[in-house]
Amino acid sequence: MASKRYAQVGEHCVACGCCVKVCPLGAIQVWKGVAARVDTDRCVGCGKCAGECPAGTISLKARVETV
Amino acid sequence: MKGNKKHWYDCLWIVTPIYLGLGFFNILFAWLGMIFFCLPLLISIFGGGKLYCNRYCDRGQFLSLLGGRLKLSRNRPTPRWMRSQAFRYGFLVFFFLMFFQMLWTTYLVGAGARDLGEFVKLFWMFRLPWHWAYHGTIFAPWVAQFAFGFYSIMLTSTLIGVIVMVLFKPRTWCVFCPMGTMTQLICRLRVGKHTEEGEKAHGGEGKAGGGAFEAAGQ
Ligand code: SF4
Ligand code: SF4
Ligand code: SF4
Numbered sequence: 001m002a003s004k005r006y007a008q009v010g011e012h013c014v015a016c017g018c019c020v021k022v023c024p025l026g027a028i029q030v031w032k033g034v035a036a037r038v039d040t041d042r043c044v045g046c047g048k049c050a051g052e053c054p055a056g057t058i059s060l061k062a063r064v065e066t067v
Numbered sequence: 068m069k070g071n072k073k074h075w076y077d078c079l080w081i082v083t084p085i086y087l088g089l090g091f092f093n094i095l096f097a098w099l100g101m102i103f104f105c106l107p108l109l110i111s112i113f114g115g116g117k118l119y120c121n122r123y124c125d126r127g128q129f130l131s132l133l134g135g136r137l138k139l140s141r142n143r144p145t146p147r148w149m150r151s152q153a154f155r156y157g158f159l160v161f162f163f164l165m166f167f168q169m170l171w172t173t174y175l176v177g178a179g180a181r182d183l184g185e186f187v188k189l190f191w192m193f194r195l196p197w198h199w200a201y202h203g204t205i206f207a208p209w210v211a212q213f214a215f216g217f218y219s220i221m222l223t224s225t226l227i228g229v230i231v232m233v234l235f236k237p238r239t240w241c242v243f244c245p246m247g248t249m250t251q252l253i254c255r256l257r258v259g260k261h262t263e264e265g266e267k268a269h270g271g272e273g274k275a276g277g278g279a280f281e282a283a284g285q
Contacts, residue, residue, distance in 0.1 A: 014247055017122075021131075033251060053236075054242050056145055
């Protein structure tokens with residue numbers, strides 16, 4: 001079953017990659033050195049990346065239920 | 068599951084204390100710092116993205132080690148003003164001004180208009196005697212002057228990194244690190260040029276946070 005939340009990267013990402021190192025599921029990657037991107041299918045919303053991000057730019061969003 | 072496999076490059080944090088230590092005994096080792104200056108830019112220019120930051124940066128690893136594993140960081144959020152674009156780009160401009168001032172001093176020493184200053188300038192203000200690290204060389208005085216200037220920049224930026232690591236997050240320095248800012252700018256320019264190619268290559272990940280990327284990639 002999908003988690004209730006997922007991580008979302010905001011516009012102040014500095015692409016440092018700190019979040020990548022702590023994600024237990026490999027659900028977040030730095031895309032082409034520009035910014036981090038989250039694979040929302042894999043993300044379980046644990047928030048570890050958000051706790052690590054020095055730019056404070058990761059927020060946890062509630063998943064919208066789709067039938 | 069993503070494994071926590073150890074790689075050889077995870078030990079690169081050791082480069083930071085070695086570099087600063089070598090410069091303590093012989094200032095000419097400061098020239099090695101040009102590697103840390105050129106390598107990230109070259110990697111980004113030739114399409115390696117932020118591989119330097121994400122994998123090989125000794126300072127990033129050093130700060131993670133001190134602040135994370137050794138728990139020397141208070142782990143508080145980086146203040147809003149410090150993570151603002153204005154501060155980030157302002158610091159980049161300031162850093163460059165100081166860098167060019169250092170090059171100018173090197174030129175003056177090379178031209179014989181100024182004596183070699185055997186000191187390290189901390190935080191661009193405080194002169195720290197460092198004469199023991201200069202033994203007279205077969206090189207011209209400007210070579211040593213550049214070394215003193217470059218080492219001053221490296222030591223100052225490391226100290227700023229350590230201070231903000233203690234006060235805020237382990238890697239708060241990365242939020243306004245000039246090298247990180249420059250490499251990200253290069254990556255943005257490259258992606259800007261190859262947007263269509265990028266969209267095609269990553270089209271399958273569109274739902275994987277694409278919206279967030281679009282916001283961040285502007
Ligand atoms: S830790 Fe934060 S700033 Fe660094 S890459 Fe991840 S989202 Fe971006
Ligand atoms: S919330 Fe957890 S699973 Fe999702 S990207 Fe962040 S660290 Fe990975
Ligand atoms: S932002 Fe600077 S200190 Fe941080 S990993 Fe990149 S080059 Fe290293």
